[in-house]
Amino acid sequence: MANEMKLFSVTNERPLALKIAENLGVPLCEVELQKFSDGEVKINVEESIRGTNCYVIQSMNSNVNERLMELLIMIDALKRASAHTITVIMPYYGYSRQDRKARSREPITAKLLANLIQRAGATRLISVDLHAAQIQGFFNIPIDHLSALPLLSARLIEEYGNEENLVIVAPDHSGVVRARRVADKLHAPIAILNRKPRPNEREITSIIGEVEGKLAIVVDDIIDTGYRATTSAEKLLEAGAREVVTCATHAVLAGDAAERLAASPISKIFVTDSIDVVGAKKIDKMEVITIGPALARAISGVQENRSLHPLF
Template sequence: MSREMKLFSISNERPLALKIAENLGVSLCKMSLQRFSDGEVKVSIEESVRGKNCYLLQSMNRNVNERMMELLIMIDALKRASAHQITVVMPYYGYSRQNQKARCREPITAKLVADLISRAGATRLISVDLYAAQIQGFFDIPIDHISAVPLITEELLKKYGDKDTVIVAPDHKGVGRARRVAEKMQKPIAILNRKSYPYEKEIINIIGEVRGKTAIVVDDIIDTGLRAMTSAEKLLEAGALEVIACATHAVLVGDAAKRLADSKLKEIIVTDAIDIPLEKQFDRLEIISIGAALASAISGVQENRSLHPLF
């Protein structure tokens, strides 16, 4: 017998949570969040979850440490309320960039986060376009790693499929992602050869031909916007006709939105895996929703169906 689904979002007004709920045909469950004067968080679940399959949406974008504590406290509350299963839906995985020891005496914080989520009581994780696929192996619970790349590629095909286009990896690490888009669009790829950390903003040269083409830079995260901006400048200097940037996660810290709005990029295409407040939205920013994809992942888990089409 299928157990009842309960969908929670710690911030109940999040647009993505409401889109997921709409696609699933359910309402967000009632809960309250209280903050004490010293910053402590208290969660109250305002309906029964005993024996239910609970899905908890929380993305680690702004104030990542605060959001992490909210998530862990909510998982603990669900566990103590006798939920049958607790699936964390984390579109953007916080601390994902700290997934290996690059130098001596460094932590692997992405693994620590995985341990915290598992030990708190989560029984499954759904995430979108992890910074490093190896993070899947950090968990001892099942993890469903879905991708927004097909949605972004579909949008790129509509707008630029009939143009003389080249798909650009912003660095060597992004070649795999760029190749997936290039194969789907049947376009060539190019690679921006950047200097190593901490000088990665400097581009040594471009591997591949971009002159006279529409260049589409495919990334996973747009954080400060500097990489997208410097990519556009270098590609235009090399003769590209126009440059489009796209990414799954628009973190947009600090003045990143203004930097992108003032840049030479023709368009920036991102998803709503991270909520983008109105003050950070601008004319050339297009936001594609992954609400339907995440709803499909949740219903697939709920009904024990394969999620292969979403990978």
């Protein structure tokens, strides 16, 4: 007989966690979260979890460092309360862009984060569209790496499936595989923006592929400051594209990114709720697609020891 399932969300901002709980038909367990005047976090689980399978939903949204400390403290609390297993559901893996040493004396912070999560006591991780797939190798516990691209592709087919002049665009060379997966679904060619390889670099030197007269759909994994999305759109329109649509899994939307995107020539933006898009960040041209049901299926599969292959 399987151990009982217990579902947790650490932060008070938890619309995605509520969707997952609704799809599973399992209530979120009560967690007391206190923050002291100096920023310290104290957590108390309000019910017995001895011998249960615990699932902790915590995306690295808003303040990444604060979310991380909440997660580590929560894992420690569950471990000390004799949880049988502790599965972390982290739709957006913070620090994922620091996955290698690009220059001397740089840290590999994505690996450090993996070490912290494992040392705290997590026994499994579920994440969505990691910035670099090799991050899975940073862990010595099971990793379920899900993709939101099928959901985004299905919505794009629904909206633009009848378009004849369509091109899927990778915003840089590292995004070609991601763009190819979407292009295969839409039976469309791809183009690549040749960009200087620096964080949020605005200069695009050339475009590989034909975009003139076409509806260009830029496929990315993260929209952070919005610079890459807006400069991509400007370059594509300058090259003759008649319209630019952008889609991405993770809407970080740091700083004034929402305002930048609202003022940009992008006609439509599709993102998921891997990170909560609330308040002023939810602009009129943005559509948020939920990954709640997919994550619920993943949790159910782990709980019942079923294959998660259809979700990859």
